[in-house]
Amino acid sequence: MKPRPAWPGLCAVLAAMLVVMFGLPLVTGLFGLVQATVFIAMAVLALSQGFIWGYGGIMSFGQSAFFGLGGYTYAVAVMNMGDSTIPFFLSILLPAAFAALLGYFMFYGRISDAYVGVITLTVTVILFNVANSTAGDVYHIGNAPLGGFNGMPSIPPLNMPGDPSSPLDPQQLYYVCMGLLVLVYLMLHLILASKFGRVVVAIRENETRAMLLGYDPRLYKLLVFAIGGGIAGLAGCLFTNWGGFISPTVFGLSQSAQIIIFVLVGGLGTLVGPILGAVAIEYLITVIGSQQTFNADLILGVVLVAFVLLVPQGVVPVLRGVTLRVFSQRRVAALPEAKPVRP
């Protein structure tokens, strides 16, 4: 049977996204759109983690490394080139290339799954330490001072392709971000529905069996990891555009942990889950900071522990289960999102 995407589910999600994309500006002011923009950037980042972990079985504790690399690449490139077109693509390609290199180091070295997490975590801590010590005039790439701990402020935003004199305003940036989220979601969905995607999931389910069938798991994992790196880099570029600023905290441990939390809360093994998880957690953190009664860490900690004990598979699978039971006649989803093997 030739693989095909699960059209009903896909169309529903795409429709919902397009409604939000064009409907949000009608119901909320400039602040709402600016706020939404950073949530969308985080959603793209969560998608990268959800893809490589939920479908590829690669437990990366360091997607923030590629996120930060994408952001810094964009910042350095746009400060040197003026026009943002090439920097935009560089911010995707450079992290993807780095991910490919790291992937080669890890997967062709037959590192076991648990240690992939340790290695990626270590890489992100190294990058954090290196970025932090780039203070002083010595550390600059062309026109762009790296700034060390203070970061790089006033980064020029994306402009209309080829025309540096017309930068995107916040509303246009929102449309670009939302549009890119839709595109990335669609792209990942199609990848997973293709033969490549089937093999990737087969490798996740049982690597030895896939090998015996003639597929090279190392190559597939490398490609998945590289794609994930590129998407995280894109998220980094969008994030940098939203804030006009980047600093070494993008490489931080807590950033890495947050990405994992997005995926777990939303639902590992789905694509919609990470998106919703990212938006929900980011929104929760924003609300927590707006009140002074309870300590922020206290609330977040309780929420996390409660989630793990009560809803461990994440929100989306639970909702999906409920919906399936309601519409139990239809046979759903040719999309291979089954239960991921959790160590």
Next chain:
Amino acid sequence: MVRNRREILQSAAAVATTVLAAPFIRRAEAAEPIKVGSLLDLSGPIGTSGQPMFDAIQLAVAEVNAAGGLLGRPIELINYNTQSTIQLYSQYAQQLALKDRVAVVHGGITSASREAIRPVFDRYRILYFYNVLYEGGVCDRDIFCTGTTPAQTVNKLVPYALKTWGKKVYILAADYNYGQITAKWMTKYTRDGGGTVQAVDFFPLDVTGFTAAATYEGFHLWAEGVKKANSIERMPVIKALETGLSFDGPSGKVTIDHATHHVIRNAYLGKAVDKTWDVIASYPNQPPSDTAAVCNLIKAPNTDKQFVIDVKS
């Protein structure tokens, strides 16, 4: 302990406000409040520094409200806890600018947090006060920096240390911008004073200590600016502050310097004795000479960046 001090401050402010404001409350309630924004880390590693600063600004706001508010209107403090996260600084800065539409923002602790929000306030035209000691060099008409910079403190501290303890100096600093620049200043002043620097070492960044006094003074300076301009609009207040307004605070007189948008303030050399400060020497009206070397907003009012001050020794 910190907890008790916070409670005492809060209850003192509450009592003061109630007693003094009784006759004014009626009138103030009728007028629309002036919104003042505050961005501080109240949790996470930098929360140690943020909490006292939050207490200080609450006290300052309570004092101003007890005296009848500003321009006959009460001050409403809108504070967001940035949880030691730079992303939240950018987020809440946008919220203060676009949603809450505040008249001024006091906030930012580390230089990184300041640099994250400075462009946001520049873009949306919100007046911003950065009330923390830092490495100097910010040159931006939309911001006022009331904290001390190395030239105002280090150049007094080093000669005293050389005189009291000898000419051989070992400099230990945190490995980030503030630490490195301060180390350069210390090296310069050591050599100027005839000492020798044996070694300079940097250690990984942990948590550094900042003061809350500048927050208190910063808020009052802004209030003076508003009174003089008779408005809370950004440009009139900036111009009023640029005329060289002063405020008499806990550390003496603090005056705004037009050219740098930093402050001229008193420096004190003190020894910690038995949980109090024993003041050994006072240096009144120290100008922000390090920033002045690179920044002149009178000649170039549209500058808007942080210069890295080159320390020539």
Next chain:
Amino acid sequence: MALAALIGFNVLNSIAALVLLSIGLGVIFGMMKIINLAHGEFLMLGAYATVITTNAGLNLFFAMLVVAPLFVGAVGLIVERGIIRFLYGRMIDTMLATWGLSLFLVGIITTIFGTTVKGVAAPFGGFAIGRYQASAYSVFMIVMAAAVLLGIWATLRFTRFGLIARATMQNPDMAAALGVSPPRIYMATFVLGAALTGLAGGVLVPVSGVAPTMGAAYIARAFITVIGGGAAIITGSGLASALFGFIDQVVTFQTTPVFGEVALLISALVMIRILPQGITGRFFRRSL
């Protein structure tokens, strides 16, 4: 000559610190294969217990050697019964739950005690190695680290509990068939690991700032030492601490502490690449 002695002394000190930091995590990971991300916060709780009781008048050493382990052990018991017990076998879920726990602990300590607490000065003063000054407290730390390693070794090797623990580690089902209850053993080891971590937190108080967020600085290093060490608790953690501590100190001495930390991390990366099961996955396989 004196310089070499000083460097050697500092290397020993650095290794001792790593041993103390990671042994608690190693016991828990070695037995139950779960990664406790609240490890740094257990350290913090041990430190707080020590500082609070010392400042209230209790003898410093009693506080750090008795009160801290007992207190954090008790906390460990509550955590194990309340959270970990439901998540055995689910490594990712335990990581997430313990991450939430770490946030919760930081939050509750901040709420009760505020963001700072008065520290304790290092006792014993200093002594001279040739022209150089060294801290006598470091000697105490080195002795403590050795004592802890020896104590655990002796427990595993000579006591009945140690025997049961080793059996459960090797083959839980067989141990169960022989009448041992693995869940009880897991509970006991988790409490032991927590108590050891509390002890480490107490010992570290005189050389570290005490704040609710102090745990975050140590978690990455402890984590990497344990994973790099491999399955054997003592030999693994011991060897890994020795290797990483040595590299860190030597590089720090030549350059800066930041580079020292980066060197430690890079060497950990390379080592995991060469020895994917950790040091004791290949060498000293049957050791404790």
